[in-house]
Amino acid sequence: MAVYKVTVATGDMVEAGTNNSISITLVGSYGESRQTTVSFLFLPGKEKSLSVHCDKDLGPIVLIRLHKWRLFLEDAWFCKDVRVTAPSGTLYRFPCYQWLEGVTTVEVREGSGKKLVDDKLQILKEHRHQELAARQEAYRWKNFAQGWPRCLDVDSIFELESNIQFSCIRATNFTGFLIFQGASHFLSGFLLRRTSWNSLDEMRTIFSRTQGRDIGGCLVCCPLPFPLN
Secondary structure, three states: OEEEEEEEEEOOOOOOOEOOEEEEEEEEOOEEOOOEEEEOOEOOOOEEEEEEEEOOOOOOEEEEEEEEEOOOOOOOEEEEEEEEEOOOOOEEEEEEEEEEOOOEEEEEEOOOOOOHHHOOOHHHHHHHHHHHHHHHHHOOEEEOOOOOOEEEOOOOHHHOOOOOOOOHHHHHHHHHHHHHHHHHHHHOOOOOOOOOEOOHHHHHHHOHHHOOOOHHHHHHHOOOOOOEO
């Protein structure tokens, strides 16, 4: 019997966890494991570890299948990555970084970069073909108007699946950062200054507490309300 050590990591953003059931199947060059339940509860930023027992050595692990199903209420889950350690000690990494919604199965390839010609196994060729077909379906184009560049064939971004939409959490964090910057500038006397600046060096003192951050973007959103000599 071959025993594989598996670690499943959940993203650290708000609501990344789930109370739905998650299970995993390991797919190797010589065969695949039985579907094994990982857990019924995942918390943001946390990891779950388990052992997957197989009747034989699966060979190099080329991809995994993550299965999600719900008992009652839907609760989306954001998987960060999965790590699999073979009985030989070889570590395989499977970067996921996507939401799983509803009752679904997602296949994730091993993280080593490979070209089409490197896919020797039929299961990898089929996975690449299915992934390409799914993206062609998701990214359909239409002509907005004659002579205009083509655009996505949707009326709203909310028609796209969640992994394609711009994250609302990221948008919220960006808004919070702008509010923080505005408050910092207000307390520093930046926004209420009524006289002109004498030099750029004088301006730099205002931003001494925000070194390493992208100040330019904030200035684009909040133009200077006073002249610069």
